[in-house]
Amino acid sequence: MKALVVDDQANVRLLLSHILRTRNGCTVSVAANGREALALLVRESFDIVVLDLLMPVLDGVETLTVIRRTPALSQTPVIVLSAVRDERKVRQLLRLGIAAYLTKPLRPLDVAERIQQILDRLGDAPAVADDGPAERALAARADLRPQMIAATEQLFGLMLGIEVGAAGTREPLTSGDDVASAVLRLEREAVDLEFAITAPRAMSERMTAQYLQAGDVVTDADVSATLREFATIIGGRLQTALRQRGDVVSLGEPTVSRLGAEACERAGGIRVTYTSSAHDLRFMTTLRAVPGARLARTVQDADRRIEDPAHVHAATPATAG
Amino acid sequence: MYTPPPQPPPVDPEVIEMLASLQEPGEPDLVAELVTLFLRDTPERLRDLQARPLDAGHASRVAHAVKGSAGNLGATQLQDLASALEQAGHRGDSADALARLADAIDVEFAHVAAHLEALLAKRAHGAE
Structure with a gap:
């Protein structure tokens, strides 16, 4: 699994990369803002994106909006990880489509567990009979x-x-x-x-x-x-x-x-x-x-x-x- | 003789222990790397809070970043002060009120930094 971590804080990028790599077995790339993230996303394919909200240059909501409007990226699961606890913001994210909303400060083991659940779910084959x-x-x-x-x-x-x-x-x-x-x-x-x-x-x-x-x-x-x-x-x-x-x-x-x-x-x-x-x-x-x-x-x-x-x-x- | 109650350490040792538990053998010291990044990046952010009068929106954004990185290392008091400044900025509190909180953040960061530098020295010594 390939993961992209997008956060303007270097220590968050380091900690998240460490968790994704060692606990979830992911190959990890990092970006410090939405613009860097989009530049990577158009060049490489990622299985999951972990996105901060408040970032300079291009923030998390703007980045997610572009991701959802880009046909090649629109189905990419995005986990938002943020210290923002604004209900309107969360509703806006839900409308755009996110796989999970996790709050900061990071609780690394919880984050690893939630990310693993989402990665497991990605691999689930739905049980739907094909008879009509x-x-x-x-x-x-x-x-x-x-x-x-x-x-x-x-x-x-x-x-x-x-x-x-x-x-x-x-x-x-x-x-x-x-x-x-x-x-x-x-x-x-x-x-x-x-x-x-x-x-x-x-x-x-x-x-x-x-x-x-x-x-x-x-x-x-x-x-x-x-x-x-x-x-x-x-x-x-x-x-x-x-x-x-x-x-x-x-x-x-x-x-x-x-x-x-x-x-x-x-x-x-x-x-x-x-x-x-x-x-x-x-x-x-x-x-x-x-x-x-x-x-x-x-x-x-x-x-x-x-x-x-x-x-x-x-x-x-x-x-x- | 009156003994003042002990002050909680500026950095929660349980958070540091939890971070240390994520260490993988043969990899660089994760705690040391996280602390080094925090000590490198935070002073730059705090310099942004020295302008007077302090712009509420700018103070709020900077405080949000400090809140997150302080929380990740268990610097609870610093995290709380940054959270208070973030909220004060959102509310549009007076420049004086914002400045008082920014000053308190500076003072608390000095405590946190001293504690973390000692921690770094100890870890470096322990690794020798």
Whole structure:
């Protein structure tokens, strides 16, 4: 693996290079600012870039913007490592597309571990069956998997202060789970993509309670609003990634529903389970391809379920009462 | 007789130990290299904080860099002062307030530098 470290501070470059070389087995090049980095990136191919934010000449956001707009570099994983803790800045980075956001001062062993997780993920082969146009459309976009994982992990850390990580297990979808989905309409294809975050009811309430901070009343509307916001943000990140690939894509209005008997119909797609041992959380994100016509019906169904509470109870006998 | 409580060292020994634990056999002394770079680069940055009146945006950027490199070596008090100056610059605090923080950073850097130079000498001696 070839890594590029971009930081204006010589001691940070030295320490990061040492970690990447000795702990992660990378061959490392360094650059002191964004301009130097871009000059190297157009000459050589790198598997991963570790980027500082505040730098002279060309800062981290400007550099990342150029990287994402350059077709040959747009898919290069970029880890941002910075002492900046500005939420707006982090959101801007998430929209541009980053593999991780790590804070300074450097905790070298943590950095080595996170970088190793990301490098391992790069080598993951997604399990997508190639048995139909929808599956083929999804398989062609299997590289979205690490971006879906990174966006989800970062969002939980950023908005809820909960560290979650993708787990190796695949959980079945269960009747009664809350599911927030956002449709990514692929304009040039007969297939659309659907991103969904699926959470057991108890977890939805717990994470919303944390979001609203202890003591606030948690209602179904709050749970829905949080999940919908999550689906919008992660869906937006996937939309950006798709556009960088050259897809013409628009993000539909997210919907929230509760899984009923159709739970088993939603099997398939790129499915990732997340856990947080500290908070005993377990939830899932999925990205699946759906024929456009069927998807439209699915969205309408979900809308109807939200607007009609009686329908929710009718569809989810497991959670009634 | 009153004995003042011991002051924490200007550089956290646990951070230095952690950095030393990253050392690979047969490679140059990582701690010595990191310390040498810090002692080489930081005075230049601090000279940028000597201008009076101090420009808030410039002070903030310089302080951000000092905060990061001090934190990496466990110079906690220096890191905190640099962080305070960075925030003060962001808030647009008065030039006087910025200058007071810049002066405090200078004083603390002198402590840190003396400590690190002693550490370098000790490591060089230990290597002989």
